[in-house]
């Protein structure tokens with residue numbers, strides 16, 4: 001990419017940039033995965049290099065770890081860092097209660113563990129991710145490779161009995177091979193269309209043997225930061241009810257990042 005950022009990248013960038021203002025010196029920060037999170041890692045890297053911000057980053061995937069190191073962020077594993085002050089991550093969908101679908105990029109398991117180990121989870125999003133009801137985005141479910149077809153059949157049977165619109169399940173592929181997560185598992189995507197009771201679904205899915213984790217994040221996200229292509233940013237804290245609107249002057253950083261492509 002060269003020249004101006006696309007509208008979608010501008011929206012992702014301004015959300016990421018605003019969320020980075022919540023990071024303070026000395027914090028242990030969970031680093032999410034995906035194209036929106038990549039902007040956050042670049043912004044934090046800039047703050048480390050230019051402003052002397054001292055943080056420890058705990059990545060949620062091998063690719064985020066590589067980018068964070070490249071950006072000059074001090075990286076530790078979760079077992080070394082233990083508990084985190086904040087975690088900033090993207091989402092595939094976010095509803096009005098800040099419940100999420102995550103895992104479109106395959107990193108849901110580490111993301112959920114890291115978010116749960118954090119005092120505060122902040123989700124960064126462009127407006128296309130903000131929905132009235134979860135389910136249009138296929139729900140990723142991480143399953144162990146052993147007996148995955150049996151697990152998929154059980155998933156199929158289970159969702160057919162629940163309050164969802166669709167019941168198609170699909171093994172995620174990488175070319176002609178099953179997709180393999182950082183933890184060596186596979187992903188079955190559930191095409192549900194609309195999820196009536198996300199809380200119930202999240203609990204029921206994890207009862208199936210062979211399921212490691214599902215991409216529903218219920219009562220985990222604390223703050224949603226939504227960026228817009230015109231530089232506007234909205235921030236909503238579900239715990240305090242606080243809502244803010246802000247504007248990010250992105251011209252300087254946009255020049256700095258103009259040769260960076262989307263990942």
Ligand SMILES: O=C[C@H](O)[C@H](O)[C@H](O)COP(=O)(O)O
Pocket residue numbers: 032033034035036037089090091092101102103104105106107108111
């Ligand atoms: O596994 C991937 C993650 O859950 C991502 O945060 C999610 O898929 C959103 O990614 P993006 O920011 O690229 O839309």
